Amino acid sequence: xxxxxxxxxxxxxxGKVIKHFKPTGRSMTVHIQExxxxxxxxxxxxxxxxKND
Numbered sequence: 001x002x003x004x005x006x007x008x009x010x011x012x013x014x015g016k017v018i019k020h021f022k023p024t025g026r027s028m029t030v031h032i033q034e035x036x037x038x039x040x041x042x043x044x045x046x047x048x049x050x051k052n053d
Contacts, residue, residue, distance in 0.1 A: 002030055008049040013040045020044070 002017040009032070018039070019031035028044035 002044070002047075002050065006051040007032060007047045009040075009042055009046045010048050011042075011046070013042070015040070 002020050004017065006014070006016055007030070008014045013032055013034065015032040015034040017030050018033045020028065021030075022028050026043075029041055030044055030047070032040045032042070034040065
């Protein structure tokens, strides 16, 4: 499970995973909250780096 881990996506978004879910008919998706408070969502497959802290 990725909740609480810091991740980076291939398009440069970095932040903490706050939600990990699977919408009906789609691939696994995550919500990432960046340091400035913005929240991005993307497919789990877009994540290129995962850090525990």
